Amino acid sequence: MTKPLRLGIAGLGTVGAGVVSIIRKQAALLEARTGRSIEISAVSARSRSKDRGVNLSSYAWEDDPVALASRDDVDVFVELMGGEDGPAKAATEAALALGKDVITANKAMLAMHGQSMALAAEEKGCALKYEAAVAGGIPVIKALGEGLAGNEITRVMGVMNGSCNYILTRMEDAGLPYADVFAEADGLGYLEADPQLDVGGIDAAHKLALLSSLAFGTQVNFAGIELEGIERVSIEDIHAAADMGYKIKLLGVAQMTGRGLEQRMQPCLVPDTSPLAQLTGGTNMIVLEGDAVGQIVLRGAGAGAGPTASAVLSDVCDIARGYRGPAFGQPAATLTEATPALSQRPAAYYLRMALTDKPGALAKVAAVLGDSGVSINRMRQYGHEDSTAPVLIVTHKTTRADIDHALAAFANTAVVAGDPVALRIEEV
């Protein structure tokens, strides 16, 4: 009989309690599938007395997660506390230093310290696994790192923050402005304690940084991501984009280019008919493109106790089966330091602006675009609202630099009121 695999679980929030619950409920199934009994030796959380809806009485308790990670009866340290530094980092490093396998759902910590942690794990021959850190229940780390291991990955893309997608689809469905839906989502408990992590795109960018590393064999580089949140997406843009056949999504895109690694997390337009556009509410979707496989699309719940715990259990089963490959698809020491490349790849852009009610206004806009090297694909001017008229433009493929040139020049025309909006249209 093989020895049991003994877990120490730090963090007993929604996900931690979900993991405990699955391990209790599915003990026989997990043992049948992995050939080992999966046991919990000890747990740790901030408050010992809180009722979490699961029976913890048979597990040892540690107030200190570092002490938990260091226990002799813990083979695998399961870090579900969150936070990029502090106790999560200290305990993870303690576990790795002792040669214990680590499972974490902590995208922030790995986005910052993934490289050093992967090095530490590989030095000791132990696993650092994080299926639950990206896209909840979707087994995307496994799909990318193992399922597509025979591919040169050409692009990774996706909607990776359910709260932002909820806000954007709710704005569209209810016709409500951003501020109202933000307040509603916050009231419903859909946002992080610091909502900026969600709506600022930071949480999604943490996830993108991990996927990039795995996809392109580069060291995790969160700082290299061009990052823009959804705070400036207006209901007017959502309506106007719909009118032109697009949806607005907070889209992460990572692509290796001749100049380096391009990583973007920003509101983009995607065609109405694309799978990404059809994603509503808190669901996540990841698109993986490889030279051999073509395009693979994965969709599922991006958060929640069950889906995230399912991902943690995938890592637990892998370790029980002895699958301990390198965290980022190849030994951390061989990951390259990618030069961040700004997105100078040409793309079509969506422009929205308000024209003042002056003769020749539209001609001046068209002239500025022409002078900037931006060619117009489609244009619509709507009836005047008060003293301005909304104009929507979809450009042919152009560079961000040319768009920025045009935006700057609009300011000098005296016919464009306020700040024009420019959003990239992503080909999907």
Added chain:
Amino acid sequence: MTKPLRLGIAGLGTVGAGVVSIIRKQAALLEARTGRSIEISAVSARSRSKDRGVNLSSYAWEDDPVALASRDDVDVFVELMGGEDGPAKAATEAALALGKDVITANKAMLAMHGQSMALAAEEKGCALKYEAAVAGGIPVIKALGEGLAGNEITRVMGVMNGSCNYILTRMEDAGLPYADVFAEADGLGYLEADPQLDVGGIDAAHKLALLSSLAFGTQVNFAGIELEGIERVSIEDIHAAADMGYKIKLLGVAQMTGRGLEQRMQPCLVPDTSPLAQLTGGTNMIVLEGDAVGQIVLRGAGAGAGPTASAVLSDVCDIARGYRGPAFGQPAATLTEATPALSQRPAAYYLRMALTDKPGALAKVAAVLGDSGVSINRMRQYGHEDSTAPVLIVTHKTTRADIDHALAAFANTAVVAGDPVALRIEEV
């Protein structure tokens, strides 16, 4: 330095040539990712002289795949010949008997001999892997067997035969009858040499049998699948279903019920708005549902050299990394023999029939349905065509037995012309 992993590849058709091509092109990448050099020792195919667009000169040649599988310089036997018996089976069994790892894309062989082959592999401690056998490039075997290993799987569902999906979507787009589109697809080389494997649903059912085993811990049971092909799907039904808000798909569904394992491969209606309905052309889609993860949807190319070779390479990389878990998610000796359960689970049904031009015809149909315990949700009667009028009915949830009772009773009413059509509406 770890020893190279040496492959023997039997079968050099589209997929085999694709595998050779990736191994040559991506040698450095594969070695970086797996820590081992992936080498081809020998190959085998029917014709040695045929030009396959890849350079085979550095590999030994074997006319006999059994001899290939038995070579001392072959660690992994890669079976890409196809055919449920014959040389594929003989060579696979020879490889397993010698304790060699096996990778196969052969769904027909595994659907028939998967259990005995898995037992043979596990007895020798070697791998029997088949990612390429189901849904081409979509890493569904890995997602189900590893990514969702912490779940009790509740349902597996999907469109698994690209040729059938091509035919059905082409019928709808072009408004052409089945026979015309079948001939067109056959002319384009989209169908197997024996087209019945595709349009009869057999190929898709082979795949479903493998997914069921992996999902439910049961022995592969192809014979237990309720099987109906797409030959009887008419353009009239496609139009009528669209009119009621549905698409017709050749849908595989596997579900464990109180009475046993329900496995169906048959044309079904799915709501227009579901991801399955939006699948066009040769693309595949698999829907996996688990008690913890909820619903995961995977989409990608179901066939072709690149996608299928990508799946084979996933297995190669797994073996190179030492990931050799049991073929069907748990040791073959522990798989249960599931009782096949006929689909008596209630479902809504779509009915289409032609009513003769007689007073009270519709009343008789309604009476028959009522007497059979079938309750009507929606009904449409269209204007008369010649002497009959088309009638479409969507029922409330009912059993197949009640539907069959009604169908039999229609024959005695003398108001229903020809055979009525009854198709299940699948909840997705």
